[in-house]
Amino acid sequence: MSATSTGLRHRVTANGNGKISITDEGRKTDQLLDSHTGYEFGGPPGVVFIMTFFPTLMYYLWICLWFYDGQLVYPTSVDDIRPFLLRMWEHVRVDASPNLYAWKVYTGLMVYQLFLAGILPGYKQEGLPVPSLDYKTLVYNCNALLSIYASMITAAVLHYTGIFRLTEIIDNYGHLMTVAMIYGFGVSFFMYFWTVARGEQIRMSGSFIYDVFMGAALNPRIGSIDLKMWAEVRIPWVIVFFLAVSGACKQYEQYGYVTPNMVFMCLATWLYLNACGKGEECIPQTWDMFHEKWGFLVIFWNFAGVPFTYAYSVVYMASHDPSKYQFSTPTYVALFTTLLTAYYMRKSRFKMQTQGIFKYRWTFPQLPWGTINNPEYIQTAHGNRLLTSGWWRYSRKPNYVADWIQSLTWGLVIGTASPIPYFYSVFFIVVLIHRCSRDFERCALKYGKDWERYCAIVKWKFIPYIY
Template sequence: MAVEKRSSDLNPRTTSYEFFGPPGALFVTVTVPLTAYGLYFTCSEAAGGCPPPFDNLFVGAVRAYNDLSWWKNLWDTEAALIYLAWYLFCVAAWFILPGDWVEGTQMRNGRKLKYKINAFSTLLLTLGVASGYVLRYGPESFTFIYDKWLGFVTASLLMSVLQATYCYVSSFYGDKLLALGGNSGNFIYDFFIGRELNPRIGSFDIKSFNELRPGLILWVLIDISMACEQAVRRGGSLLNITDSMWLVLAFHSFYVIDSLYNEPAILTTMDITTDGFGFMLAVGDLTWVPFTYSLQARYLAFQQVELGPIWTAAIIAVNGLGYWIFRDSNGEKNDFRNGQNPKNLKYFETKRGTKLLTSGWWGLSRHPNYLGDWLMAVAWCLPTGFDTPITYFYPVYFAVLLIHRQQRDDENCEKKYGEDWHKYKEMVPYRIIPYVY
């Protein structure tokens, strides 16, 4: 009885919903895969352009709905096997490559889990193998991701479903710590949000692994494949790649390199400390990130854009501004959480004994890092020009995501700090963009 009571105290039933509850969770579960496919069928050569003529798009959609062979084309056995090999390569690299073991934040059961830090080493190994392959066999040897795009999307979706299902089922066995937001008792909602907080196989943490390795590194490989496709079309030499493609490749790669190099920083994020691992994070990590974030590179593979030095410099400046805000603000927060305050920033001490920054970047808004992240998202799209709005899908989606995250964080902080949170909001009234929002 004592064990049951303790388990019940640690894993209370979820009483409030996000995403408008089970209907919203089901809606997102269905629309995320549809959007991943939709961005291909509304922006590709195969579909007839970006976007294709409306008549072609409408007629093609009607025909596809009634054509079994069209649905079969979404599956590619070779692409599925390549994707599985890629995922297993990442797992093997996690086990084999050396790395420090770092403690995460203390959980509500008093424990601190340890995480192996070697994502950056995995990236370096991957880039070394990929570079050697392209140099040995030429750019045309690495265009298979472009050629088998739909097959890879389907394979990643299948992997997402399988992992979410495994984690949901396994959460009912053993003494598991559940996510406070994923224990509603409703299958649709809990499967989507994630029932178990830290699903693991031994010391292998499924959630943190998926957050930084298979999807993020694949994003860079996809960009490289798109650059190779463009090079083949422009004579076969990598020297012929457009300045716009180089910018996208550089921006995306730098973002991934920075994220993986600073891997321990992820251990304090909401994804790790608060959210369970369900279909939401699985499909986000494995499908959404690599196959929607690379849209600009895929567009430039078949629609080449030359920017010139002035536009190139301007876009680099926008990205640099975003990165400075993002990295400097996160640096202030991480230093402060680790008991350091090199800038002598002001702070507000709550009744709980915790401290909230009220100066520096965090005095300008409650989420300045979100602003920097969003500015980088805009910079990634600018190299595609302004001939189509579809390549700007990411910053529009990202703005919605960041606002949703901000609202979730504010709600959690209000529950956590009570009246102190209202006092803090008076000191720092702006949520993301100073003087605007």
Template sequence: MATAEKKTSEVGIELNPKTTKADFNGVPGALGITIGLPILIYVLYYGLDAVPGAKVFDLCALEGYLAWFGGLVALFYIVPGPLVKGTTLRDGTYLNYKMNGLNSFLIVLAVLVARGLITRGELPELVFVADHLLGLITASIGFSFLLAFFVYFKSFGNPKKILAHGGNTGLPIFDWFIGRELNPRIGLFDIKFFCELRPGLFLWAIINFAEAHLQYRKFGYVSDSMILVTIFQFIYIMDSAVVEAKNLTMIDITTDGFGFMLAFGDLALVPFTYTLQARYLATNPVHLGWLGVAGIVALNAIGYYIFRASNSEKDAFRNGDPSVAHLRYIKTKSGSTLLTSGWWGMSRHPNYFGDWLMGLSWCLPTGFNTPITYFYFLYFVILLIHREARDDLKCGNKYGDDWKEYKRLVRWKIVPYVY
């Protein structure tokens, strides 16, 4: 890091400037979210059919969760994968990331298939997940708190560490919540990037499989609605693993620190609220019929196409692909370029619109008997609107008048002609 320090001092930029404005209304907001979100997960759990005899504090579930997390860490070190360079940091350096998420996930799936063959479909691991879901929720929440404390205290002691712009207020509660260090690491093991994809997203798939297995054990069949939800979400999870390297450009990785907010979101909120549809359908099968299936499949396909096509266009443009050389753009004074045609000329975040459509298609198979299964869609609407506002503020500060001109050319934020 001596080189990094030299580069910083040469250009006269303070490596870790003090955060002057705290998101989420500072400490009150941080405390509210820290207390409120765990309560919300339990409310959503009990809002659906609770598993008879389930324990909130479950030693077997804790052991199972630690084995799951530890096993994925072991796969990170054992499974080969290429090293990919991350974005340039503010000190002029960059980090390398080992990309073996897809291979790790395939190993997990292969083990699951093997266990299915060995146990002739009994799959005791999936039965365990379904029966101990409440205990797994508690284990993941507790682990999120501990991980947040670990990375917070780890961020001190080395003045050359790069801190997140938003997490250096000097207010311990807020900095712990939002994340003080930008890239907490143990050698090559990047804690934030690892948690962004693997423990939560992979567990999301496992819980869905467990709920589909539970439905089969209970009713003797798997409904068309359960098949749709499981396949749609599995494609989304698999897609995230396939394009793992593209996550390096996400605001979570490039800008946000890693604290309780991201730890809790990645490890607890994702696997235990994004699976509400499968959990509901496990004990309340919905039969859509061919017409219902066709309509929901079409909605999901449209959303996925918008999501993937828009992201691919942006990546192609960044990499100088000749297929997108015709696109118009603004060259900013900072040297960056802002697309003003193609998908990114229709709105500033067309990928968010695709995300919304996919999210709605995941909820519709559950019918309309409970609003709980629509939590994912409503949460994502709020999340992405808030993220768009943060991005707008960040880009306004970075690009100045160029950003104003960009907003004049690309009027709509997410949904063309609507918002």
């Protein structure tokens, strides 16, 4: 009996001998998965709620953080509801207006990142076979790392010459956030209409607002630039990093020094940004690139959600006296150690190995044992392979565990001074658990009995021995 039909565990060599091939059975399953089979996120009513609730929540949390000492404020009586809402609106109208400065800065960042993505050389990475393109593989120009360092050098020159002071980023947080939201909505609707006009839509439900939310385009590109991958790395994490640097610059101007807490956030945001750049060749193998469409769900969160909700601790520290969040030396050591340990648990190159397209790419800093040699896997009847080695022996999503631990430290860095910086870790774990359920439901349909065999070996969905 063949390995394909039994789902036995195998090993693949590090250089990727033995490419995967999609079976006829797998093609039929992929065709089903590339059609609309049901609503997610509560369908049209649910996505309308999400599209209105999250922007409102972002304004509310920012106002509490910046103007109310980082504490959650709310009406204390029925009579106070109207005055409370008017105060909230006044903060948005005055302190978060989409002014010309914010438009110039945010638009300038996007244009510059597109420019760098288009001209800089990069590592050419082949993606997974795309069923909707008759299993064609797209090539991705992975030049994020060069773009990141070019952006850092450019920002340093602009800051020290006085052309653009980095402290202005944190000072104009509300204005920039509003412009980012406008871009999030605008690009989402534009991409929907553009894709439908070109006849390139896929997996459509027939509900206008739901399809705007989930997206119509799977692989939108401008020349060699894959917009999904560009938006995932070049916009959110670049902004988050420079927000942290802006906070550090503001502290230095105010106090003549930078607190260890702010240094921690500069390091944490740089590690995350740099990890995205140095491991960019892993991104084309992910769910985001292979299956998720480019709609509001992804666009808004990359343009506005991530950069303006994940670094609340920076906003708090930039607007409050350091005495409110000072720690002992052992606490700082524990924080930095936890961050660096979580950072070490990075992605595997298993999918590239199974395609026979893996090549070792040296980028700084490369840590040892980042690639599993001779990994074990389950060969599926679909034609794909399911990894059962390394961290993936103990969890189906070990990289999610590492990401979540890092997110938790971004709140712990200010202790109990404010609950708002913990939004990232609380929201993130809800998203990850929901994402796991979406992914596993799709895998169960895609792999059938082979998925059951895989789950029998890798028992834990997310956090080993817990969930």
